[in-house]
Amino acid sequence: MSYLRNCWYVACMSSELADGPLARTILDEKLVLFRGENGEAAILQDRCPHRFVRLSSGKVAGDAIECPYHGLRFDGAGKCVHQPFEEGEPAPHNRVRSWPVVEKGGLVWLWAGEAESADPALIPASFDLLDDPELKTVHGYLRIAGNYQLINDNLLDLSHVDFIHPAARLPEGYETYRNKVEQRGDQVIHWLWKPGSTPNFIQAALRDSTSVKADVFSHLEWNAPALMMLRTGLQDPGEPEGSDLNLPSAQILTPETETSTHYFWTVSRERKKDDTSIDELYVKALTHIFSTQDGPMVEQAQEAMGEEIDLFAHHPVILSSDAAAVRARRILQKLIREEQGHSSPAPGKIAAA
């Protein structure tokens, strides 16, 4: 296995660049992420080409990043623009690798493939809502020591909720829900819904209606390699989906290495937007849940799998609740094979599907 290359990965939250350069490993590459005085985010190889010090341990100087050891500076394209004690221009090879970057939805995205194919329109359209000024969006981040596809599996099979998230359990339990998995091109859609259910405590706090019961739903759209938009909400019986509460949540996974993952999430709401205690509740609750409940499951699975990160190579028992996850794994496997074999359609295929 290896990574899908011609696609966008989230590298960091925009807010993470406020206080100077950030070191982050993505797809096995040690990178420095920084925002120049011109306001533009840049991503470079985190290694000065002179004596190999991490540029991320230096500082932003103008629109460039300055190596802390001998003061060489590199601009957002990776070119050396200042060498303090040298006469003449920097040598042509005095540069570091750079990656295409776009900012969208409060996130800094990195293009992992050929630079000429880096089209921001290839970010799935469902993520546009992160820039919707009518919504209040909260962002969060954590690192999990497991392959990103194990977290894909987790999000695409909510039957685990009854066991590892007893407090967030769906009302009346997973087995009382109706369930549908659909494939649309290279997307996987997973629905769960239940008419006449009981909202949980956070749904009850945010909805308008005062009915005791509601029709509740969970709708997850997966895009390769691991860009998910999860919509949960509820409505009074017979009303349009989400008409009483609509809580879209991006779930975005970026491989740090084959055995560890950067997990970015957002939750957006259209109610009580000025209540910052709700923001804090989301950050605290989701960080707690992902890091102490889902995270350990993924990390135990990773530890058992070792370096062979292809789930199927371990001959797992497959349950019917794995249907969406297995489809996503098969699609991703196909896309990576196509990309490596050059027999595939244009790189845009992934998100355009």
Next chain:
Amino acid sequence: MSYLRNCWYVACMSSELADGPLARTILDEKLVLFRGENGEAAILQDRCPHRFVRLSSGKVAGDAIECPYHGLRFDGAGKCVHQPFEEGEPAPHNRVRSWPVVEKGGLVWLWAGEAESADPALIPASFDLLDDPELKTVHGYLRIAGNYQLINDNLLDLSHVDFIHPAARLPEGYETYRNKVEQRGDQVIHWLWKPGSTPNFIQAALRDSTSVKADVFSHLEWNAPALMMLRTGLQDPGEPEGSDLNLPSAQILTPETETSTHYFWTVSRERKKDDTSIDELYVKALTHIFSTQDGPMVEQAQEAMGEEIDLFAHHPVILSSDAAAVRARRILQKLIREEQGHSSPAPGKIAAA
């Protein structure tokens, strides 16, 4: 080298299963040990076959163990007996490996070979005393980061006592003792004795006689791979061995990996059985001695040997005090070779010798 397979290894103390499942690696296998509501101890591979989570991070449910991630349950034979959201019976391969188990002497024993050969009578008869109701037996456990045979060496050569256990030094020192090594079939017996010696402080506290002097002895029986019964004690001159004090002590080593060991010990006494301060003294003193005095010696030896765990491959200097240890190593080497070559007698040979 590898492990002797057709023999019993101690997996845990019975008391360790009182509070739910226990994770323990034995012979390089990650295992879960648990006691069902039926009271029976069971040992399974510690990996759910669905998404590879450690069953030991779950809980006991009836006579089964429940995976914490999606709630699958496995009985003591390793068979899936409950899959919460599936229709129909679990698939035939929805199971985990199990190991034959027997409880004896307050210990849970695992059979590492072919299940059909797992005969409890193959536990050496000298361990029967652990179930003797006339004796008060204290159990202890610690982990040492070294190959089990290095601890065998330690126990079979007590010349180290003068140097690393100055407080437990034999009266008048090791060199004043008489010493004999004998091989009986595949057992090694090591005697040390001295007529007219001075009991040490713990012997003096437990014996009946008020003589200043006594004939003291130490008698160790080694059985492959590392099941030892050590009897120490004393008697008035000319009286039968142990007639004034008899302190049998099991010394049991179970490989965690080739380079680390589970060390179980017991001490039994027939005097002052209700004095729990003696129990506490044994646990405290032996844990201190093994972990801070013997343990570091074994761990330094292991560190020096690295992955080559055959002592002889390192061309060590052999001293006369190594006589018992070298015999034990040669017997174990022979038994492992016979087992692997299938040219050996029936598996029962080991303990029946």
Next chain:
Amino acid sequence: MSYLRNCWYVACMSSELADGPLARTILDEKLVLFRGENGEAAILQDRCPHRFVRLSSGKVAGDAIECPYHGLRFDGAGKCVHQPFEEGEPAPHNRVRSWPVVEKGGLVWLWAGEAESADPALIPASFDLLDDPELKTVHGYLRIAGNYQLINDNLLDLSHVDFIHPAARLPEGYETYRNKVEQRGDQVIHWLWKPGSTPNFIQAALRDSTSVKADVFSHLEWNAPALMMLRTGLQDPGEPEGSDLNLPSAQILTPETETSTHYFWTVSRERKKDDTSIDELYVKALTHIFSTQDGPMVEQAQEAMGEEIDLFAHHPVILSSDAAAVRARRILQKLIREEQGHSSPAPGKIAAA
């Protein structure tokens, strides 16, 4: 790459042997260093040949070191001179490897090559001043997790001072200094000087003259593999070099492994020799600077280079300020090649150059 063998390496400061044996890895060998009651320093392989325990965890007994496990003793030549419970003489192979040792300048030196070539005169003559009774010499030691040549690079290119040592910055900055690199045989000499400069705070505190300005200089002599004598100081304009202040400082690197280094330093002075607060200032300041400013740069470089410790194999950008460092690397590379090819002059060549 590998190490230069026929040369002296500093193993420890003499003062480090005051409190019993010292364990230290040098050139990948685990060694025990100790001083017998006869006052002589000795260096042996840190592994008892009986059961492989570290001799450094034992104690000095007379002129020998005693293994803590079974009491075997080895003299400074590595010969077993006592085996407590054995009859007869130790076997001929009951010994450990020893290394030639000389003490000079408050340092214990180890010869890494053939014993018959171990001539103390091969220590560079510039280190004689460490034994000069007219000077007060302070010694220091720290460990850095990087290849020793990266620290050579650091010391041979002071352009880094402006960036990582802002407090110790040369007056008016590196670029205002005159600069010369010279090769003399297999030595590299690097001068920096500036007429009419401003002494820094420590120079000002130690000099005699009350002029505001002075001619300042820095003169570094490098000898393979990493024995450097750095002289810094100043004089009134037109006076002989160092006539107003002369601060010779040894900078000595001994490979622990290919990726870690023992860094020994000294600073000698002829003024205020009884002021121990200056001794303390040097130890505190240099330890702080080397461990928190230079050390991290070297360690980041090492991390980036991984196991390939040849800088040139990584195709670095070379700057003009690398001139001295690159010469030293090329000389060392040549000397190692000559030594391995046996086409080189006598071992003495290194230091006699």
